[in-house]
Amino acid sequence: MTEKLSAKEFDLNFDAIMQRLESVAKRSGRKTEDITLLAATKTVDVKTINYAISRGISYIGENKVQELLLKNDDVVGAHRHFIGHLQTNKVKDIIDKVELIQSVDSIKLAKEISKQAKKQDIVMDILLEVNIGGEESKWGFTPENLLSAVKEIAAFDNLFIKGLMAIPPICENMEQNRKYFRKMYKLFIDIGAEKIDNSSMEILSMGMSDDFDIAIEEGATLVRLGTALFGRRIY
Numbered sequence: 001m002t003e004k005l006s007a008k009e010f011d012l013n014f015d016a017i018m019q020r021l022e023s024v025a026k027r028s029g030r031k032t033e034d035i036t037l038l039a040a041t042k043t044v045d046v047k048t049i050n051y052a053i054s055r056g057i058s059y060i061g062e063n064k065v066q067e068l069l070l071k072n073d074d075v076v077g078a079h080r081h082f083i084g085h086l087q088t089n090k091v092k093d094i095i096d097k098v099e100l101i102q103s104v105d106s107i108k109l110a111k112e113i114s115k116q117a118k119k120q121d122i123v124m125d126i127l128l129e130v131n132i133g134g135e136e137s138k139w140g141f142t143p144e145n146l147l148s149a150v151k152e153i154a155a156f157d158n159l160f161i162k163g164l165m166a167i168p169p170i171c172e173n174m175e176q177n178r179k180y181f182r183k184m185y186k187l188f189i190d191i192g193a194e195k196i197d198n199s200s201m202e203i204l205s206m207g208m209s210d211d212f213d214i215a216i217e218e219g220a221t222l223v224r225l226g227t228a229l230f231g232r233r234i235y
Helices: 007-027 046-055 065-072 088-094 107-120 146-153 174-193 212-217
Strands: 036-040 059-062 079-082 100-104 124-130 159-166 199-205 222-225
Touching (some): 007 036, 007 212, 065 079, 065 088, 088 107, 100 107, 107 124, 107 146, 107 159, 124 146, 146 159, 159 174, 174 199, 199 222, 212 222
Parallel strands (some): 036 059, 036 222, 059 079, 124 159, 159 199
16 A cells, blocks of 8 residues: 555645656657656555546556456546556456556457457557566567557457557666667557557557656656655555
8 A cells, every 4th residue: 555645745746746747848849738647546545546636637547456446436537547467357347447458468368358348339448568678577568579469459349559558677777768768669650650450659658656757758658657646655
């Protein structure tokens, strides 16, 4: 769980982040409104989430299916994404509760999303997760097989590929992540240039609390912030 946060503490965090967003956007020749701030709400209580939404947080993301389901009816407003590893047998539980699944890491998972979305008569927007650092401990498509995966998944019914997502390796110096963000941006642009039906490279989700400035400089359109907004998690 996260430490209990007062409204004043959240306000200070939120205002500081918005100042950083404005600064890095200007530095990158972009507009602040072109960058989506998603609040990663893992372990954050409903009261705090609703306060964050009242302050202007428009997008929230959950990592765990069970936690999403527990909070879903009590969270008021906001666009909801699923951002954690998703097991195929859990897709049916969230298919009608989120607008976008950011962490599609296999053909098998994409097939199940297509199947469950068809049952609900909806089109589910997805991002394909890229294992940009080639880490054995992480899920996702390799950069080398990403294009073929996009082409295969784009042919499935009832889903639409909106872009890519990545979590780079943990580095002692956050500046070391720049090369991974830069590589992701190239993949994003190159795949977009293919103009594959049923896909559009609109969202590049990369960058978290410690490195979102660098991610934005390298082309991120969406950043996922938890600690910077809500404080460190305690267990």
